[in-house]
Structure formats: C-alpha cells, structure tokens
Amino acid sequence: MPKRRGNIKDHEREVRVFRNRSIVAAILILLMAGGLVSRLFYLQVIQHDVFITRSDSNRMRVEPLPPRRGLIYDRNGELLAENRPTYNLTIVRERVDDLDATLERLVQILGLPEDEVETFRERSLQRQRPFQPALLMSDLSEDQIARLAVNRYLLSGVEVEAQLIRYYPDPIVMSHVLGYVGRINAEELAELDPGDYAGTHFIGKTGVEYTYEDQLHGKAGLRKVETNARGRVLRELDREPPVPGKDITLTIDSRLQHLAYDLLGGRRGAIVAIEPKSGDILAMVSAPGFDINKFVTGISYDDYRALQENVDLPLYNRAARGQYPPGSTIKPFEALGALQNRVVEPDDIIYDPGYFQLPNDTRRYHNWLRWGHGRVDLQRAIEVSNNTYFYTMAYRLGIDRLSAFMHEFGFGEVTSLDVQGTSPGLMPSREWKREKYNQAWYPGETLSAGIGQGYFMATPLQLAAATATLANRGHWVRPHLAKRIGDETVEPPFPDTKADVQVDKRQWWDDVFEGMEEVMSGNEGTARKAGVGLKYAMAAKTGTAQVFSLGQNEKYDADELAERLRDHALFIGFAPVEDPQIAIAVIVENAGGGVSGLGRTLTDAWLLPNGKLGNRPGATVNEEVESLDGD
Incomplete structure (x- = not known):
C-alpha cells in the first residue's frame, strides 16, 4: 500500500493571517470607538445648547x-x-x-x-x-x-x-x-x-x-x-x-343718555347732544338698541337671526349711520349762505302766495301752508319755516353755491373724530349727479335741496355737529367720544378739523339766531308749544322729511297712510343762545311731528339745576307738543 503524506502546518502563514485579522479588527474597533466618541462629542459639546433647550422644553414652557x-x-x-x-x-x-x-x-x-x-x-x-x-x-x-x-x-x-x-x-x-x-x-x-x-x-x-x-x-x-410628562404645570x-x-x-353723560333713550318712548329714532365749545358728545342714542352682552361670548344663531330680521333694525346705528332728508332743519344754514353770497338782505321782503314757480315753468312748488304766509323776511321765514322764501333763496344761490356753503358746515362729510362707522350723508351737486347718474342737474332739484329734500341726506350726528358749529358762530370743534385715555386728556384742537365758517358780517349770525329763537317763543313759531315757560333763550328749528313724494296736487294726510310711510320728524337746537352749552339733533322716524318737546326736555335736563322745568314732566314723542312745520 502506498504510504500517506502527512499534513504539515504553516505556522508562519497562520501567524500572518491572525496578525492581519487582528489589525483589521483593531482598526474597526478604533474606527467605531472614534465614531462613537465623535458623536458623543458632537452631542455633548457642539449640540449641548440645542439639546439642553429641547430637554427644558419637555419640562418647561x-x-x-x-x-x-x-x-x-x-x-x-x-x-x-x-x-x-x-x-x-x-x-x-x-x-x-x-x-x-x-x-x-x-x-x-x-x-x-x-x-x-x-x-x-x-x-x-x-x-x-x-x-x-x-x-x-x-x-x-x-x-x-x-x-x-x-x-x-x-x-x-x-x-x-x-x-x-x-x-x-x-x-x-x-x-x-x-x-x-x-x-x-x-x-x-x-x-x-x-x-x-x-x-x-x-x-x-x-x-x-x-x-x-x-x-x-x-x-x-x-x-x-415647569411641567410634568403629561404637560401639567408643576411650578412657575x-x-x-x-x-x-x-x-x-x-364724554357721554349716562343720565342724559338714559333720558334721551326714554324720551324716544320705544319709537325708531336717534338723538345726539353735543357741547359746542369742547365738541364733547354728551348723548348719542339710537333706538331701538340691543343687548351687547350676548355678543361677547358668542350670540346664538336664533338670537342673531331675530335681530337681523327685526323690521325695526336694532343693529343699525341710526345716530351715526342713518341717512335722512334733513328737511327744514337746514334752513338756518341756507339763510347764512344766502346772506354771505349777497342774494338777500335780512330785511328783504318776499311775498308768499303759497307756492313758488320757476321762470317759464307752470309747476308750482307749494309752501306747507297752502294759502301762504304773505309778506316774509328772513327772520319770519325761519320762524314759520316758509318754504316759498327758501325756494327763492335756493333758486338765487344755485346748486353750486348752495352745496359749497353746506359743505362748510360738514354736510356730505365725516366730521367726527372717533365715532366708528359714521356715514358722510350726501350733499348733492351738479358734478355728483353727472358722475352718479350721467344726467344734468335740473333747477327743480335745487329747490328740493333748498328745503332739505330730494337727494340731500344727513345723519343725526351731522345735524348735531352742524348745529354746534352754528352755536359757535362758525367755529369748528370735531365731535368726539373720548374725554380721557389713561391719564391723558383728549381736548381740542383736533387733527383735520374743518376751517371755521366765515361770514362778512357778525350781525348775520344774530339775524339767524333771532329767527331760530322765534321758532320756540314767537307767536307763529313752529315749536311754540314746546317753548312755553322757557327759562333760557333757545334757538331751534323744526323739520319734517318725506318718506315718499306727493303728486303735484296731492295733499299729505297722515291718517290715510301706513305708519311707516308717514313723514320723519326732526328738531335741532342749542341753548343758551348767548353762551351755548348744548346743541341737539333729534329725529323720530314716521312720527310726522311732536319731537320739539324731546329737544326741550333734554335741554332742560342739562341746563336746569333740577333737570326739569318746574313740575313739568319729561316729554316723550307721544306728547302733544307737535311741530307745526308741515313741509
């Protein structure tokens, strides 16, 4: 049998392989250790602030x-x-x-x-x-x-x-x-x-x-x-x-505000009272009101829908946003414009047959008193609110000069300082109509503007501001609601205040004021019933604003009309005439008349020590102290 060869080990090769493997293993271990150390260094040193912040965020916020x-x-x-x-x-x-x-x-x-x-x-x-x-x-x-x-x-x-x-x-x-x-x-x-x-x-x-x-x-x-794992606060x-x-x-006086709201007696309307010298708004009422507490945490859908669907519009701020034809309340301002533009003198007499006609026009523009007032000068025209006189003044002035002068008293503009959501109203002009309707301006429209009708619109706040400026003999102070903010007093002069209204003769202010005083105290004054027993001199003007237009030969009869088609009733006034302390504008929707007593009662409350005249009870819109102004 052949002899088997024995397996002889190569020790040197084994040692070499082992050594190489050991070196590779050592290198791998060193690399891994180095990577671990590097990562630890990166996390613990370089990223120390980042992870400390994250850690704190887990327990602090x-x-x-x-x-x-x-x-x-x-x-x-x-x-x-x-x-x-x-x-x-x-x-x-x-x-x-x-x-x-x-x-x-x-x-x-x-x-x-x-x-x-x-x-x-x-x-x-x-x-x-x-x-x-x-x-x-x-x-x-x-x-x-x-x-x-x-x-x-x-x-x-x-x-x-x-x-x-x-x-x-x-x-x-x-x-x-x-x-x-x-x-x-x-x-x-x-x-x-x-x-x-x-x-x-x-x-x-x-x-x-x-x-x-x-x-x-x-x-x-x-x-x-500091918080726990569930986010609950442990300590501050x-x-x-x-x-x-x-x-x-x-600037509001709560007592006067409540009185004004009560005077409206549940009717739709607005009352604004201003202190002329300072521009302080003493009362600014829009009725009906609504419960503002319901809006704080979120009003229910049913309650909000009820407010929106209410035909009396309680959410609507009539005092600042309500736009109404100002009616005859603008006649004192127009009278000053006619004097300033030299189209009339205080003593000039105009005969009123009960109507006015434009040249070459058969249409008659009626006075509210159908048979007329006869011979009328400026003061009597204001006292009896004669339409024919002011038709004549408007015709002589023309819409351009009439509009420009009314703008000086703030009509067609926002003049208040800090009343949110105010409307500018509308003082019409030739340019406005061309831009709005692409139509020419007609002379008959000037006559309507001359008695505060037609396109002419004003807010109660505007009327009160204009009346305060009138009481100041043309000096403008912007109406405002804030009297103090923190420790800082809010007082005039205010930014963007309109320039004062200038007229050539100081006597003209007196002429207009005397006519307005006769409104309250004259034998023919349209608010003479409300002026009975006045303890101070008050200048005033009444007005009515048509809700719909009458035909040429139609006569207004409130008893035949639905309540919401009746005329709006207006009143402006200031007192005392020699040193005005309060200026007031009142409007009651569809009242027809009967608002002069509201202005009188509110003025009594502000000026008289006991807040009323003797034992005279506070008037309401239903009291029979009606305006006799029917234009």
Missing part, C-alpha cells in the same frame, strides 16, 4: 399672560364697561393624542349638540403659534366645570382657564356707543401681531371698543413654568407681568 382690558367710564365716573371673572375651555393641539376623539368626548361630557364638534374643530385652528391654547368655549357654568374636572384624566391638552371677560352693566341704552368685544376670528387672527395678542381671545368689534382697541387691549406678559419659574389696557373716560 413659556405661557402668555393676557392683559386686563381697560375699563370704560362716562364723564362722571360711572362704569360703562367692566371685566368679570369667568372660566374658558381651551385646547393645545400639540398635547392632544387624538383631536377628533377628544373633541367628540368634550361634546358628550358637556352635553352639547353634535354639530358643536365641527365648531370646536374650527376654533381649535384659531391660534397664533404652536403650543398656544385655542379657545373652544367661553363662560363655562359651574356644572360644566365640574364635569370637566371629573373627566380631566381623559382630556390631555384640554384646560379650564380662568380669565376676565367683558361685561356691560347697561347693554341696551349704550349699545351703539360702546359697541362690543367678541371672539377673534380667523381673518382678524391673520392680521394681528402674535406677540401683542398672545393669550388673548377677544377683540373690539364695533363702537368705542373697536375704535380704541389699541389703547384698551394692553400688552401681553409671559410666564415660564419666571414671570413678566402683562401691561393692562388703558381706562377710557367718555
């Missing part, structure tokens, strides 16, 4: 502290808008595991209708930055708070938050002056500064609350808190307190 909204007072220090404590339901989306399930659970716990889930979902999106709570529900009841407390372990990211909320002690009478605050909506959220409004869920929507939002809101603060680490909003004192 910064929360906004909303500021206290400034309070609102009347001129005598009576509180008109305050803040009361309440509890809100909020949610932080980042701390919620399942948003839909959480929202559905909230609806079930609170016993709300199922459609609230979608409402909650929309509200959860309305926030300014991540980890900021979104407001789901305001003004929780004690029962709702208790239910949420019992189920708190099921509601991660949901909190019941104590906060101050707006409350109005007198919500209806002050509704159109104060306005209201409401939830910040998505559109507002996109425009607001995230820092200024951090933690704030409400913003001024209308009125003073809207106009002075920047001053009332204040500045948000911050607090740094640091705090930067919020800066509260500034308190605002208004």
Whole structure:
C-alpha cells in the first residue's frame, strides 16, 4: 500500500493571517470607538445648547399672560364697561393624542349638540403659534366645570382657564356707543401681531371698543413654568407681568343718555347732544338698541337671526349711520349762505302766495301752508319755516353755491373724530349727479335741496355737529367720544378739523339766531308749544322729511297712510343762545311731528339745576307738543 503524506502546518502563514485579522479588527474597533466618541462629542459639546433647550422644553414652557382690558367710564365716573371673572375651555393641539376623539368626548361630557364638534374643530385652528391654547368655549357654568374636572384624566391638552371677560352693566341704552368685544376670528387672527395678542381671545368689534382697541387691549406678559410628562404645570419659574389696557373716560353723560333713550318712548329714532365749545358728545342714542352682552361670548344663531330680521333694525346705528332728508332743519344754514353770497338782505321782503314757480315753468312748488304766509323776511321765514322764501333763496344761490356753503358746515362729510362707522350723508351737486347718474342737474332739484329734500341726506350726528358749529358762530370743534385715555386728556384742537365758517358780517349770525329763537317763543313759531315757560333763550328749528313724494296736487294726510310711510320728524337746537352749552339733533322716524318737546326736555335736563322745568314732566314723542312745520 502506498504510504500517506502527512499534513504539515504553516505556522508562519497562520501567524500572518491572525496578525492581519487582528489589525483589521483593531482598526474597526478604533474606527467605531472614534465614531462613537465623535458623536458623543458632537452631542455633548457642539449640540449641548440645542439639546439642553429641547430637554427644558419637555419640562418647561413659556405661557402668555393676557392683559386686563381697560375699563370704560362716562364723564362722571360711572362704569360703562367692566371685566368679570369667568372660566374658558381651551385646547393645545400639540398635547392632544387624538383631536377628533377628544373633541367628540368634550361634546358628550358637556352635553352639547353634535354639530358643536365641527365648531370646536374650527376654533381649535384659531391660534397664533404652536403650543398656544385655542379657545373652544367661553363662560363655562359651574356644572360644566365640574364635569370637566371629573373627566380631566381623559382630556390631555384640554384646560379650564380662568380669565376676565367683558361685561356691560347697561347693554341696551349704550349699545351703539360702546359697541362690543367678541371672539377673534380667523381673518382678524391673520392680521394681528402674535406677540401683542398672545393669550388673548377677544377683540373690539364695533363702537368705542373697536375704535380704541389699541389703547384698551394692553400688552401681553409671559410666564415660564415647569411641567410634568403629561404637560401639567408643576411650578412657575419666571414671570413678566402683562401691561393692562388703558381706562377710557367718555364724554357721554349716562343720565342724559338714559333720558334721551326714554324720551324716544320705544319709537325708531336717534338723538345726539353735543357741547359746542369742547365738541364733547354728551348723548348719542339710537333706538331701538340691543343687548351687547350676548355678543361677547358668542350670540346664538336664533338670537342673531331675530335681530337681523327685526323690521325695526336694532343693529343699525341710526345716530351715526342713518341717512335722512334733513328737511327744514337746514334752513338756518341756507339763510347764512344766502346772506354771505349777497342774494338777500335780512330785511328783504318776499311775498308768499303759497307756492313758488320757476321762470317759464307752470309747476308750482307749494309752501306747507297752502294759502301762504304773505309778506316774509328772513327772520319770519325761519320762524314759520316758509318754504316759498327758501325756494327763492335756493333758486338765487344755485346748486353750486348752495352745496359749497353746506359743505362748510360738514354736510356730505365725516366730521367726527372717533365715532366708528359714521356715514358722510350726501350733499348733492351738479358734478355728483353727472358722475352718479350721467344726467344734468335740473333747477327743480335745487329747490328740493333748498328745503332739505330730494337727494340731500344727513345723519343725526351731522345735524348735531352742524348745529354746534352754528352755536359757535362758525367755529369748528370735531365731535368726539373720548374725554380721557389713561391719564391723558383728549381736548381740542383736533387733527383735520374743518376751517371755521366765515361770514362778512357778525350781525348775520344774530339775524339767524333771532329767527331760530322765534321758532320756540314767537307767536307763529313752529315749536311754540314746546317753548312755553322757557327759562333760557333757545334757538331751534323744526323739520319734517318725506318718506315718499306727493303728486303735484296731492295733499299729505297722515291718517290715510301706513305708519311707516308717514313723514320723519326732526328738531335741532342749542341753548343758551348767548353762551351755548348744548346743541341737539333729534329725529323720530314716521312720527310726522311732536319731537320739539324731546329737544326741550333734554335741554332742560342739562341746563336746569333740577333737570326739569318746574313740575313739568319729561316729554316723550307721544306728547302733544307737535311741530307745526308741515313741509
């Protein structure tokens, strides 16, 4: 048998292979160790601040502290808008595991209708930055708070938050002056500064609350808190307190405001009273009003629809936005314009047969007294509100000069300083009609404008402002609502104030004032019944504004018309004539007449020590002190 060869080991080769493998293994170990050390160095040294911050974020967070909204007072220090404590339901989306399930659970716990889930979902999106709570529900009841407390372990990211909320002690009478605050909506959220409004869920929507939002809101603060793994606050680490909003004192006198609202007696209308020297708005009433407290936490759909569908339009601010034909209340202003433009002298006599006719025109423009007033000069024309006289003045002036002079008194313009949503009214002109209707201006339209009818429109606030300027003998002071903002007094001169109305002779003011005094105290005065027993000199003018036009030979008969087709009744006045302390404009829709007593009663309340004339009760729109002005 052949002999087998034995296997001889190559020790040198084995040693070489082992050595190479050991070197590779050592290199790999060194590389891995180096990578690990490098990564540890990167994490522990280079990224130290980043991870410390992240770590702190897991147990610490910064929360906004909303500021206290400034309070609102009347001129005598009576509180008109305050803040009361309440509890809100909020949610932080980042701390919620399942948003839909959480929202559905909230609806079930609170016993709300199922459609609230979608409402909650929309509200959860309305926030300014991540980890900021979104407001789901305001003004929780004690029962709702208790239910949420019992189920708190099921509601991660949901909190019941104590906060101050707006409350109005007198919500209806002050509704159109104060306005209201409401939830910040998505559109507002996109425009607001995230820092200024951090933690704030409400913003001024209308009125003073809207106009002075920047001053009332204040500045948000911050607090740094430590939390546990479930996001619950364990302790407060640091705090930067919020800066509260500034308190605002208004020019409004609550007593006068209430009296004006009561005088309207439930009728649709507006009353504005201004202090001529300062421009302070003493009262600004629009009736009917509405409950502004319902809007703070969110008015219900049914309540809001009821307000919108109410034929009396309670949401409509008649005082600042209502546009009405001013009627004969513009005659004192027109008289000054006729004097200034030298188309008449105070003693010039015009014979009134009961109508006016344009040259070469058979149409008759009737005086309100069909058989006419006979011989009429400027003062008597104002006293008896003679249409024929002012048709003549308007014809002589022409629409261009008439419109220009009326603009000097603020007609067709917004002249108030801080009344939100004011309307400019309409002072028609030749150019306006061409631009609006592409039509020429007709002479008959000038006559209509001359007695405050036709295209001519004014707001009660404009009429009061013009009357205050008239009382000041042409000196303009912009009407305003704010008297003090914080510690700063608001007083004239105000920016963009109109230039004073200039006339060539000071006596002309007296001529117009004497005619207006006769309105209240003259034998033929259109408000003579309201002027009985006056203890001061009052200049006034009554007016009526047609709701629809009569035919050439038709006669107005209120008894045959539906209530809402009857004429509007107007009144302007100021007193005392020698040192005016108050200027008033009144309009009552479809009243036909009977509003002179309202202006008289309001003036008594402001000027007389006991707030009324002797034992004379306060007049209302239903009192028989009717205007005799029927134009």
